[in-house]
Amino acid sequence: MNSDSQNDFDVVITGGGAVGATLALELERLGYRVAVIELRTPSFTSTNPERVIALNYGSRCHLDRLGLWPDVVSSGGGDIKHIVVTEPGNRGRVDLDVANSAHATPDMQELGYVVEMGKLLEPMYQRLQESSVELISPASVAGFDVLDQQVKIQVQREDQLFEITATLLVGADGTYSQIRFQAGIGVFGWDYNRFGIVASVACEHGHSETAYECFRSSGPLAFLPLADGRFSIVWAATPGEATQLLAMSDDQFIDALGKAAGETTMNQIGTITATSRRASFPLELTVAKTFATSRLALVGNAAHTVHPVAGQGMNLGLRDVAALVEMLDSELAHNDPGQSIMMQGYAETRRADVAAVAGFTESMVHVFGSNAPGVKWVRGMGLEKLPRAQKLSDLLLRQASGVGQLRSREIAA
Numbered sequence: 001m002n003s004d005s006q007n008d009f010d011v012v013i014t015g016g017g018a019v020g021a022t023l024a025l026e027l028e029r030l031g032y033r034v035a036v037i038e039l040r041t042p043s044f045t046s047t048n049p050e051r052v053i054a055l056n057y058g059s060r061c062h063l064d065r066l067g068l069w070p071d072v073v074s075s076g077g078g079d080i081k082h083i084v085v086t087e088p089g090n091r092g093r094v095d096l097d098v099a100n101s102a103h104a105t106p107d108m109q110e111l112g113y114v115v116e117m118g119k120l121l122e123p124m125y126q127r128l129q130e131s132s133v134e135l136i137s138p139a140s141v142a143g144f145d146v147l148d149q150q151v152k153i154q155v156q157r158e159d160q161l162f163e164i165t166a167t168l169l170v171g172a173d174g175t176y177s178q179i180r181f182q183a184g185i186g187v188f189g190w191d192y193n194r195f196g197i198v199a200s201v202a203c204e205h206g207h208s209e210t211a212y213e214c215f216r217s218s219g220p221l222a223f224l225p226l227a228d229g230r231f232s233i234v235w236a237a238t239p240g241e242a243t244q245l246l247a248m249s250d251d252q253f254i255d256a257l258g259k260a261a262g263e264t265t266m267n268q269i270g271t272i273t274a275t276s277r278r279a280s281f282p283l284e285l286t287v288a289k290t291f292a293t294s295r296l297a298l299v300g301n302a303a304h305t306v307h308p309v310a311g312q313g314m315n316l317g318l319r320d321v322a323a324l325v326e327m328l329d330s331e332l333a334h335n336d337p338g339q340s341i342m343m344q345g346y347a348e349t350r351r352a353d354v355a356a357v358a359g360f361t362e363s364m365v366h367v368f369g370s371n372a373p374g375v376k377w378v379r380g381m382g383l384e385k386l387p388r389a390q391k392l393s394d395l396l397l398r399q400a401s402g403v404g405q406l407r408s409r410e411i412a413a
């Protein structure tokens, strides 16, 4: 349904994060005329601390199909070959390994990959520049009107206000999505009253390609292996704890981190020798009441923001992209990608996966977050028995690796 006018598009995507950029590249490949409106001027340089993301095997296959994966890994990524789950103060531990997963595919060597957000975005933007996708940035959507056959979108770029049209508008503009808000789509969810503290730390014994998940009663603490041998940590803390952690000297922070990680993890990684600066993010659960309405679809964090405990947010967003692309890959869709059957089909397809990941993440937060004596006892039993409880450990592996959500064509690719 291409139009001749420069300002008429098939699909306009608001938000050029990793989810929006991937969607733009895929839809352009299907022959759609696409524009991306991004608020910021893209920057790919490392931040301090590094903003990293753990991608599962399913996301790797997705990026591989687009030809992006070689560039993402060549700029440096850490492999996750093992995951160790511990609870400080509890004797039990769970060791997850790609070799003992019933879900592993023959060519699967790793459970996941840790990449810097800038290094993930850089090859995507390089490909966007080479493509016919119109990148409108720095800019935002001042308003939009949904009509019968199209959406009229008012774009604000510096002091310039102009109008473009699309048959489909996609909100990929993150947790506080303006598109979702302007469309009047409400959300379910809550604030966890926790902050995620992020930092990169060096340890005496390095990481041996192992990620550690330490479940403390005030929230989980994750150690993700970086390519340079350090760990990136995400530490869920109460507001009071977070304020203190941000205000501490490096030595005080290293000391507090070692205590929070617990004996089992510290025995493996050794003394923490250095830390980067620290940053913090509020942690919340937000799920849009619907993922699509008339001529409008939501993807990525604009549709759902989950607790980072299981590192699933980006993976879930990339699966939104796969579902929307699959929906729009037909002659019927090319006639009108925003038609209601497409939008309803997309919303329907995504509901079960998002509910499953939100539920799984919630259960991890709550089971490990409770101090009730019964729950604590069951939890201790669970951690000790988990290696033998194949079903439970498979469920964790399925989520961690993303294999359970891979489509057969991705596995075959």
Ligand SMILES: Cc1cc2nc3c(=O)[nH]c(=O)nc-3n(C[C@H](O)[C@H](O)[C@H](O)COP(=O)(O)OP(=O)(O)OC[C@H]3O[C@@H](n4cnc5c(N)ncnc54)[C@H](O)[C@@H]3O)c2cc1C
Binding pocket: 014, 015, 016, 017, 018, 019, 020, 037, 038, 039, 040, 052, 053, 054, 055, 139, 140, 141, 172, 173, 174, 175, 178, 196, 198, 234, 281, 299, 300, 301, 302, 308, 310, 311, 312, 313, 314, 315, 316, 317
């Ligand atoms: C501490 C922490 C750790 C995490 N770790 C992991 C992990 O290990 N693995 C994982 O899978 N997920 C993880 N996540 C979640 C992951 O970061 C998000 O799910 C993912 O970044 C969402 O991508 P997105 O493109 O949907 O949104 P974003 O990355 O938020 O991108 C949105 C884009 O929209 C732009 N934008 C915003 N407003 C507007 C506007 N009005 N107009 C135009 N553009 C706009 C922004 O500039 C941005 O470029 C973590 C999250 C946190 C907070």
